[in-house]
Amino acid sequence: MIKDFMTNDHRECDNLYAPLEEAISKEDWDRALELYTPFKDAMLHHFAMEEEVLFPKMEEYVGGGEGPIYVMKMEHSQIKSIINSLGEAIEAKDKRKALGYGETFMIMTQQHNMKEEQILYTMAEQLPFDKEEVLKEMKEV
Amino acid sequence: MFKGVSLDQAPPFEAPLLFFLTAPLFAILAGAALTEALFFQQHIAILHLFSLGFMLNIMFGALLQMLPVVIGVKFQNPKRMAWWVYIPLNTGIALFFISLYFDIALYHPAALLLLLSIGSFALLTLYKLFNAPSNTPTLWAFRLSLISLLIALAMGVFLLTTLKNPPEIFGFVLPMHALFAAFGWIALLIIGVSYQVIPMFYVTTEIDRRVQYMVIWLISGALTLLLLALITLMATDENIVVTFILSATFGFILFLLLNFALFVYAVMTLLRLYNRKRSIKEPSLGFWYVGLFAALAASIYPAAMPFNHFSDNIYAVLFGYGFAISIIYGMLYKIIPFLSWFHISSRGFFDMPNMKEMVDERLLYLHLGLHLLSFALLILYPKAAAPFIIAENILFYINIKKAVKIYFEYKAKKSPFEGFSRQ
Numbered sequence: 421m422i423k424d425f426m427t428n429d430h431r432e433c434d435n436l437y438a439p440l441e442e443a444i445s446k447e448d449w450d451r452a453l454e455l456y457t458p459f460k461d462a463m464l465h466h467f468a469m470e471e472e473v474l475f476p477k478m479e480e481y482v483g484g485g486e487g488p489i490y491v492m493k494m495e496h497s498q499i500k501s502i503i504n505s506l507g508e509a510i511e512a513k514d515k516r517k518a519l520g521y522g523e524t525f526m527i528m529t530q531q532h533n534m535k536e537e538q539i540l541y542t543m544a545e546q547l548p549f550d551k552e553e554v555l556k557e558m559k560e561v
Numbered sequence: 562m563f564k565g566v567s568l569d570q571a572p573p574f575e576a577p578l579l580f581f582l583t584a585p586l587f588a589i590l591a592g593a594a595l596t597e598a599l600f601f602q603q604h605i606a607i608l609h610l611f612s613l614g615f616m617l618n619i620m621f622g623a624l625l626q627m628l629p630v631v632i633g634v635k636f637q638n639p640k641r642m643a644w645w646v647y648i649p650l651n652t653g654i655a656l657f658f659i660s661l662y663f664d665i666a667l668y669h670p671a672a673l674l675l676l677l678s679i680g681s682f683a684l685l686t687l688y689k690l691f692n693a694p695s696n697t698p699t700l701w702a703f704r705l706s707l708i709s710l711l712i713a714l715a716m717g718v719f720l721l722t723t724l725k726n727p728p729e730i731f732g733f734v735l736p737m738h739a740l741f742a743a744f745g746w747i748a749l750l751i752i753g754v755s756y757q758v759i760p761m762f763y764v765t766t767e768i769d770r771r772v773q774y775m776v777i778w779l780i781s782g783a784l785t786l787l788l789l790a791l792i793t794l795m796a797t798d799e800n801i802v803v804t805f806i807l808s809a810t811f812g813f814i815l816f817l818l819l820n821f822a823l824f825v826y827a828v829m830t831l832l833r834l835y836n837r838k839r840s841i842k843e844p845s846l847g848f849w850y851v852g853l854f855a856a857l858a859a860s861i862y863p864a865a866m867p868f869n870h871f872s873d874n875i876y877a878v879l880f881g882y883g884f885a886i887s888i889i890y891g892m893l894y895k896i897i898p899f900l901s902w903f904h905i906s907s908r909g910f911f912d913m914p915n916m917k918e919m920v921d922e923r924l925l926y927l928h929l930g931l932h933l934l935s936f937a938l939l940i941l942y943p944k945a946a947a948p949f950i951i952a953e954n955i956l957f958y959i960n961i962k963k964a965v966k967i968y969f970e971y972k973a974k975k976s977p978f979e980g981f982s983r984q
């Protein structure tokens with residue numbers, strides 16, 4: 421349930437990125453700027469759902485520290501910093517840089533999502549908390 | 562239940578890199594050996610420079626890297642483990658090549674080293690794969706791939722150690738060894754990787770899960786039947802000529818079945834790539850296309866050729882050089898710059914070049930061109946391919962040099978947030 425919902429949200433973010441990259445490669449900068457904001461918002465919203473609701477809930481059972489959840493948060497901040505660099509490159513109309521950060525964003529995010537989908541969300545599904553409740557809270561973020 | 566689960570990019574870059582940087586050396590050696598090769602045994606030696614020297618080294622490096630990411634298990638001491646596998650494996654491959662190519666009796670030490678290194682790594686990895694927290698087609702493809710690798714290994718050891726005094730069954734084991742290695746080990750591994758990676762990296766829809774599983778089970782099923790046939794053959798004591806004709810017919814039908822699975826996989830994946838949402842064109846995508854079209858060609862070839870015109874060599878080139886090796890290059894050109902960037906970024910740096918700045922895209926396209934050329938020549942006139950095989954692998958080193966150099970440059974620097982770093 422949580423796994424399906426969050427996996428779906430990953431795909432939706434991908435779908436927002438694809439046309440943005442296309443606009444960059446065509447050097448259609450107005451369109452790129454237009455697409456950048458909803459893409460960035462969707463990513464930040466996804467991270468917020470995880471960091472504000474799902475992860476704290478999971479930490480009640482598996483503990484915090486330097487474990488997997490800590491690593492996921494670290495990667496969020498890495499991804500955020502690439503998204504910002506991408507935004508700067510779009511504003512500077514630098515196609516090469518923008519596509520480079522785009523590619524880096526994509527691979528970084530996909531391997532991050534892979535870890536969550538294969539491991540972390542599976543883990544969440546098996547922990548003894550109310551999934552409906554957590555899902556509801558996440559949707560409210 | 563989740564004890565020992567780690568989502569850290571556990572292995573330091575050096576562990577997979579060791580294998581990634583060794584593999585092309587064997588391809589270069591293969592190119593050089595090709596110019597002088599005359600006999601069947603020498604062609605087999607060269608074939609194994611590609612399969613063991615190139616592909617297996619890449620697989621070991623990639624698994625060391627991927628297992629923590631995909632299934633969240635990590636190896637205790639990846640750097641030490643890498644060396645422990647690396648030395649016997651590569652000594653084994655070198656001895657194997659020398660013994661077959663120059664006909665020097667080093668078969669037994671070669672077999673022993675390969676058995677120990679491949680066997681122990683595959684068993685350990687299998688154990689971890691069967692303990693993975695979730696089940697996906699990819700995971701099944703990996704498990705079955707490693708089981709096939711173990712079977713191909715056992716058969717290979719048998720073939721190598723009886724080469725000079727072959728028993729009757731030798732001729733049956735030989736093609737079976739090839740099929741287990743090609744379809745079981747290599748194809749299942751690539752199929753498993755692509756199920757996972759294509760939808761994510763190129764933003765495509767997923768192939769229907771039932772079709773994904775069908776391809777995997779069709780391949781494993783056909784191979785299992787072949788194995789059962791071999792065992793029956795060993796147990797019964799019929800007229801050898803009759804059994805030979807029977808098993809050749811039976812084997813050919815199963816071979817067509819294996820190719821049908823490859824065909825379905827290649828068509829489905831090509832359609833996904835063609836309809837991908839990420840429209841950008843880049844060299845890796847080119848390598849994927851070449852690989853998948855070669856797989857398609859290989860899968861059609863046996864059915865399209867009249868029986869007596871079928872050439873083992875052409876099939877092996879289509880499958881090995883066209884399908885497997887093309888896709889491997891495509892993947893490496895993504896993995897190496899990414900890992901370099903990732904490891905630097907994880908230590909808190911922000912000022913390093915991004916992935917695309919670490920490679921020169923035009924030179925990657927040049928590699929793609931050279932690769933196509935050597936691929937085509939291997940089919941038409943193999944000896945002429947030699948210089949291009951050597952050139953493309955030297956170019957590969959040139960192409961990844963910057964990414965590797967940047968990694969080591971940053972490694973020598975002090976992390977901007979020492980103490981927070983998760984080294």
Ligand SMILES: [Fe+2]
Pocket residue numbers: 467470492496532536
């Ligand atoms: Fe996340």
Ligand SMILES: [Fe+2]
Pocket residue numbers: 426430466470533536
């Ligand atoms: Fe996520």
